[in-house]
Amino acid sequence: MAITSIKNLKEFSTNNDRLEGAHLLCPGCAHSMIVRELMNCTDDNLVISSNTGCLEVSTAVYPYTSWDTSWIHIGFENAATAVTGAEAMYKARKRKGTLKDPDAPVKFVAFGGDGSTYDIGFQWLSGAMERGHDFTYICLDNENYANTGGQRSSATPIGATTSTAQAGTHSYGKKEKKKDIVAIMAAHGAPYVAQLAPNKWKSMAKGFQKALETEGPCFINTVSACTTEWRFDPKDTIHVTDLATDSLMFPIYEIIDGHELNILYRPKNVIPVEDYLAAQGRYRHLFKPENKHVIEEIQKNIDAYWEMLQRREEARI
Amino acid sequence: MSKGVLATDKRGMRELGAEDKVGWDEVTKGVVLDSFEGDASDVVHQKAEERHYTDFNSYTATVASWRIIKPVYNRDICIDCQNCWVWCPDTSIISRDKQMLGIDYDHCKGCGVCVEVCPTNPKSLLMFAEAEDNDEALAGWPQKEKKAK
Ligand SMILES: Cc1ncc(C[n+]2csc(CCOP(=O)(O)OP(=O)(O)O)c2C)c(N)n1
Ligand code: SF4
Numbered sequence: 356m357a358i359t360s361i362k363n364l365k366e367f368s369t370n371n372d373r374l375e376g377a378h379l380l381c382p383g384c385a386h387s388m389i390v391r392e393l394m395n396c397t398d399d400n401l402v403i404s405s406n407t408g409c410l411e412v413s414t415a416v417y418p419y420t421s422w423d424t425s426w427i428h429i430g431f432e433n434a435a436t437a438v439t440g441a442e443a444m445y446k447a448r449k450r451k452g453t454l455k456d457p458d459a460p461v462k463f464v465a466f467g468g469d470g471s472t473y474d475i476g477f478q479w480l481s482g483a484m485e486r487g488h489d490f491t492y493i494c495l496d497n498e499n500y501a502n503t504g505g506q507r508s509s510a511t512p513i514g515a516t517t518s519t520a521q522a523g524t525h526s527y528g529k530k531e532k533k534k535d536i537v538a539i540m541a542a543h544g545a546p547y548v549a550q551l552a553p554n555k556w557k558s559m560a561k562g563f564q565k566a567l568e569t570e571g572p573c574f575i576n577t578v579s580a581c582t583t584e585w586r587f588d589p590k591d592t593i594h595v596t597d598l599a600t601d602s603l604m605f606p607i608y609e610i611i612d613g614h615e616l617n618i619l620y621r622p623k624n625v626i627p628v629e630d631y632l633a634a635q636g637r638y639r640h641l642f643k644p645e646n647k648h649v650i651e652e653i654q655k656n657i658d659a660y661w662e663m664l665q666r667r668e669e670a671r672i
Numbered sequence: 673m674s675k676g677v678l679a680t681d682k683r684g685m686r687e688l689g690a691e692d693k694v695g696w697d698e699v700t701k702g703v704v705l706d707s708f709e710g711d712a713s714d715v716v717h718q719k720a721e722e723r724h725y726t727d728f729n730s731y732t733a734t735v736a737s738w739r740i741i742k743p744v745y746n747r748d749i750c751i752d753c754q755n756c757w758v759w760c761p762d763t764s765i766i767s768r769d770k771q772m773l774g775i776d777y778d779h780c781k782g783c784g785v786c787v788e789v790c791p792t793n794p795k796s797l798l799m800f801a802e803a804e805d806n807d808e809a810l811a812g813w814p815q816k817e818k819k820a821k
């Protein structure tokens with residue numbers, strides 16, 4: 356595989372972008388930061404498919420496409436299905452000798468939002484992982500169904516207000532815990548699974564390259580700050596993502612072959628989750644005295660999860 | 673592969689040009705949009721100005737009208753760290769051979785992320801009103817800020 360240099364940003368910046376501008380994602384949307392970086396991590400041909408969601412809808416507004424690679428527009432739940440179908444066909448044609456350029460390196464990638472990954476496309480993703488196709492699935496986790504107006508998904512954390520789990524006099528927003536998709540994907544025995552964030556561009560690039568290089572089904576959950584539904588100023592996307600990784604709300608780690616866990620980023624100063632929550636309108640109501648217990652619960656969950664990650668890393672099992 | 677849109681509408685399968693728009697309910701069999709004219713196998717090694725984009729590629733479109741504020745770039749202070757390049761969500765930082773050249777105002781939406789991630793002091797990118805003249809913005813660029821003790 357032709358991986359590109361990620362030694363430093365200057366080297367990385369010599370890549371020629373393959374996601375074009377004038378897509379219609381909101382100003383400051385992290386989805387395109389993540390997608391651009393994936394595409395800049397390799398010189399290989401890419402066959403990409405996207406589940407319906409902000410990314411798909413905004414990068415293929417007829418008569419325009421923002422994709423400089425092969426890209427398949429498919430239903431809400433089917434990016435994993437479409438791209439693994441393409442991968443199976445590619446392998447079959449290679450075997451039969453009917454490919455025009457059999458030596459051209461090609462990678463298969465699927466993008467899905469959290470709604471399509473954690474919920475609606477879940478069984479199709481699970482099936483594709485189990486069948487063992489050689490592909491990389493990247494979830495753009497903005498913790499809500501952004502494209503349809505910010506409904507709660509099973510990725511929405513406790514306490515966030517969404518259009519279908521609204522905070523008000525009788526509720527503090529979503530009451531259920533976020534689903535642990537990384538653990539679930541690792542439990543498929545996938546050779547490479549990770550959670551990465553665009554503010555840590557280098558670890559994200561490394562993880563992307565590992566996933567692309569690894570044969571078999573790889574899964575990466577990426578933190579994708581959504582200025583519209585998380586309610587922060589578009590200029591602050593990276594700042595909010597910094598708060599997410601430094602509060603350990605989004606720990607950065609990888610799991611190899613379903614068991615070997617490596618923490619990829621240890622904040623020098625872990626900040627209280629309050630700082631992360633305070634930066635976003637979707638958590639504003641938690642700062643009312645009657646909701647303080649929710650912040651405490653979130654902090655407790657974070658601490659317990661971080662403890663678990665560290666122990667698993669130590670145990671090397 | 674087709675140069676244009678390959679679509680089946682009431683008149684059967686045919687090729688359509690970019691101007692020849694069909695409604696979503698007229699397209700029944702699928703659509704292929706080619707991003708490039710001719711052989712596209714080496715675009716990964718071509719800079720934007722070397723590529724042969726078709727009219728279907730959003731590179732040929734503009735979102736400049738979204739902006740109410742815009743980033744202005746000051747070459748004199750820039751250290752070419754490429755922070756703005758890596759985090760621009762709109763592929764609007766023009767960077768060539770490790771050098772930051774400026775902003776692609778056709779594709780920039782004015783989010784302001786580039787200004788926030790710029791590490792120099794004073795910043796090499798600042799936001800101004802869309803209507804402000806860039807030269808005037810540069811003439812009035814702020815001085816180095818003293819670190820608060
Ligand atoms: C089967 C199906 N159900 C519902 C929809 C409507 N729909 C389109 S996009 C979307 C939300 C996508 O949310 P997510 O996957 O999190 O992506 P995001 O927009 O947040 O990036 C929904 C519900 C659909 N297109 N297909
Ligand atoms: S709603 Fe959120 S995820 Fe969708 S384009 Fe806007 S910022 Fe991006």
Ligand SMILES: [Mg+2]
Binds near residue numbers: 469495496501502
């Ligand atoms: Mg989402």
